[in-house]
Amino acid sequence: MRVTVLASTVPLLLAGVVAGGELVPSASPCIAMGRASMQIATAPWQNPLHVSFTDDPEMATVRVQVVDAADMADFTVTDGAMTAEADSCAVTRDTAFVSISDRHITDTDPVIYLSRNSGADYRIFVQSRAFSTKDAAALVVGAGRRVHPTERSM
Numbered sequence: 001m002r003v004t005v006l007a008s009t010v011p012l013l014l015a016g017v018v019a020g021g022e023l024v025p026s027a028s029p030c031i032a033m034g035r036a037s038m039q040i041a042t043a044p045w046q047n048p049l050h051v052s053f054t055d056d057p058e059m060a061t062v063r064v065q066v067v068d069a070a071d072m073a074d075f076t077v078t079d080g081a082m083t084a085e086a087d088s089c090a091v092t093r094d095t096a097f098v099s100i101s102d103r104h105i106t107d108t109d110p111v112i113y114l115s116r117n118s119g120a121d122y123r124i125f126v127q128s129r130a131f132s133t134k135d136a137a138a139l140v141v142g143a144g145r146r147v148h149p150t151e152r153s154m
Helices: 002-018 133-146
Strands: 030-033 036-040 049-054 062-066 075-078 096-101 111-115 122-127
Touching: 030 133, 036 133, 049 133, 062 133, 075 133, 096 133, 111 133, 122 133
Parallel strands: 036 096, 049 096, 049 111, 062 111, 062 122, 075 122
Antiparallel strands: 030 036
């Protein structure tokens, strides 16, 4: 009986891992937005907003400037900083997900152009081992799409 249960459970676990799930949940890049959060998607069933990146500024729908100082940024990510709420990025029904895609999927998905040039829609500063610059840009653009344009302070 135990062998039968084990034999039927192992393939299900492997199928879940192959499908993009995780055996042990790990912290994925995330930002808190009030009671909600925006996270990098780790599984296909999370129904993420898809973003892609381009090296051609003419193809971009969103421009993100990478700045050299935290005080110049709209969004800052640094390792080692204590957060006000330790569980502010817990997955809840209000959590939204963003996925970085290798290619542009639909016409409504943002295409991000990263540069150091001024005149961008968002400015980010990233000094982290957990977040890449692309992770931070994807999260900020995803969070910006969730905020109604009249609520933005930019």
